[in-house]
Amino acid sequence: MNDIPKAYDPGAVEEKWYKTWEERGYFVADPSSPKPAYSIVIPPPNVTGVLHMGHVLNNTIQDILARKARMQGYEVLWLPGTDHAGIATQAVVEKNLRKQGLMKHREDLGRDKFLEHVWAWKEKHGHIIVQQLKRLGCSCDWSRLRFTMDSDYSRCVQKVFVALFRDGLIYRGLRMVHWDPAAQTALSDEEVEWIEEKGHLWYIRYPLLDPEGRTLPDQCIIVATTRPETMLGDEAVAVHPQDHRYRHLLGRRVLLPLRNKPIPIVGDAAVEPEFGTGCVKVTPAHDPADYEIALRHQLPFTVVIGPDGRMTPEAGHGFAGLDRMEARKAVVAHLEKLGLLEKTEDYIHRVGYSQRSHVPIEPRLSEQWFLRYPEVERAQRVVENGQIRFHPEKWVKTYTHWLSNLKDWCISRQLWWGHRIPVWTRTFEDLAELEAARATFPLSDLDTAIRCQDRTMVVATANPVLQQQLTRDGWHQDPDVLDTWFSSWLWPFATMGWTGQAERDHQNPTLRRFYPTTDLVTGPDIIFFWVARMIMAGLRFMDEVPFRNVYFTGIIRDKHGRKMSKSLGNSPDPLDLIRRYGADALRFGTMRSAPLGQDVLFDEKDVELGRNFCNKLWNACRFRQLQQGQAAIALDPDRLTVDDRWILLKLNTAIQEIHAAFTEYRFNEVTQTLYRFFWTEYCDWYLEAAKAVLQARDVYQKASTLGVIDFVLDHTLRLFHPFLPHITEELWHGMGFTKRYPEDRGGCSLMFAPWPEPFAADFLQRYQLHEGVLRFAEARYALATEGRNLRRLANLPANRKVKFILRPAQPLNDYDRQVLTLLLQAETLELDPEAAPRRGTPTCRTLLGDLYLPLEGVVDVAAETVRLSQELTKIEVEIERLQQRLSDSEFQAKAPPHVLQEHERRLHEWRQKAAHLRSALELLQT
């Protein structure tokens, strides 16, 4: 017991307890438990990723919620898992294989071989993030670890696809999509980041042709463009049909420079006459707006930029093969040489970048699969009417705005790593043959949906037998995979074993108990990608919201407010922080600096503070352990000192504040309250005062105080446990608190000890815990501070024992005197109602009386005179202000009585202080 080390060393303690909890199955959720249910599903991290600060913030919050719920007596399911992260993972593996020289392009290996490599990569790296979450202390039910590419999960994805396909919400079509030339795949609208950039507006002359197709000297139409390289694919020039500058040219043609191709001038209302020259070059295959114009005017689609971002042969000699950015320079150079570049203006515009590969996206015309979102209105309603609550609430607006401006979701990706689209097609010789084939499909198979167009039959199926058969029979399976989010949006129920068969799902104990989940904790950056879509999927397939509350964290930034990124090198490795400071320290520091709804400016200092705090907690318990003597088991009202009552009241206040903060998900406030209570109120004041009893000989009194200490520490450890799970568990056992609780409620582990509740009224009454106690205790603490200041002013070192004299303004008993002596670090404190100071005696006035440091001549008279005069001036200003206030008849008439009283009390206090200062000054002068 007395060999507890002076400094807390988290390393061994943390690993030991995590292992114990896991081995004893404490994290496992039992659906058959009689307790009420509490559940969270983890936002699945990338399976091959590593832990970053965002994960730390996010998962610490989830762990706090889960651990608190367990203590509150809930059966807790925190369901963990990982995400296959299509583009990111495939890109990493491709890069790796290329580095190893195993391939140049994935086609070199072929689909099956390539996927073997990805799976091998997943097997190799997949456990890393899980291990890291464990190291952080996350109390997930690991027996239920899920992966979005698990076979069960894949079946869910396929079933959902088939169901939506059957309902006509999923369709395939030729569309202009956002194309990522680096990953070479289509993206959804949400995956494009619009970044404002400095660019140019190039004004290009397109020579006008006469009706016979001959060039007309000096007659040109000038178009303005930010992307001159696309002109190689122009098929028209458009003007507003009502624009009288150009109306007469409608129907005429211009000669497309560099390609020497005649193209028409068309009238289209989409053209804004005010912008540029009022003439738009129309590139149907490379611009969404131009695509629409082209459809309206039946223009051809000439593709001049290939899927890899290089110019195609269609771009013509001299350009074909160039990268689009090189082509831009080349086109401008050529135009300049030909004298067709009218002018170049600087221009700030927004360029779409792929969120994944950070290259400019390229609008591209291609066949893709789309989803018309289901349950949109209901999804909007459940958030607006509070069935799902957002914290902070401000995100509701963002959410509903997005939902009311939805476009269909492009769900196909030209990748190999992911859920392959479960669609097989076959084109038959004639309709009769098609009908014959169609008749062979059982209509009762809910996992299969069929659509026919002409002689082509499209079969979407999640039925594995049928899938194999179709492949065997030579049907063609769609080569694309689904957007990763198309699997993530099913996460809350697919992870719980959803099958889509109502009866089976109804029997599923996990779904029954734990769906809908209670809380979701995630970043606002994926409100559209994930949160909104989960709500839609939940409503569609479970007919119930997926969660009751969504807590949106802030984004973790560095201490300068910059986003954390690998290239900036400002992203600390959480595992390194854990090694150096401990997981508890990291958790506490992160939570303490993370206010609700605001970005978190992370500083390693926060973690240091967390470590220091753990050390403080450790030593406070160590101090208790080092005390000899027996502690009272129950608190004895007759033996409680004023300090005991004070700390009990402060504890109650802290519990109340913590409850209030938790109901609003204000985790940083909880940590701040805990910090203040434990460090300032308990350690700095209460423990120091309690030493008066602990150092005395009265064993009964000492037992009582030790009882209070144990009572407070017991509560403190429980309150801290969700934030600092490891150290609190260690101390819970070390202090022997397990003996105070039943086996399943704290006797074996702090994890299941009861969550502290504010004290009941009869408790407060029995121990006489009321306002008056606070006043008196705090007056004594204020006196201590004043006295320490006196000592400081007299330049007396803190360790020099000195005598203080107090002329008491109210009776003080011997216990109070002893406490004050201790708090003042005094040799003695003499209570003398007649005390009259000699000249040059440092003195101050407190609520409890005038305090003297009877050491003449130790004060620097000049300096002290200045200081006191300045203070007097300040006080006189305060008095003046208060007097003015109080003499105002309107204030007298309208201010509530307690405010009036408070002002009068304050005025009295200030006047007392002023009077004392004046006499102190006088004492110095003479």
Place this chain on the structure above:
RNA sequence: GCGCGCUUAGCUCAGCGGUAGAGCAUCAGUAUCACACACUGGGGGUCGCAGGUUCAAAUCCUGCAGCGCGCACCA
């Protein structure tokens, strides 16, 4: 352009109608027997600007400015 948020001590933020607060940083002192990852004391703010409401405004209202973030097909 529309919407949202922020602006309080050197830094990060609390406070949201009745004497301006915390942590860190800073300055001074301390090896006191829980803790130097500590203790003690101090200094530091006309609460972005301008109006208004009120007996009383950092706090409520209006306008302005600066910063940040969403959303929007003006090439």
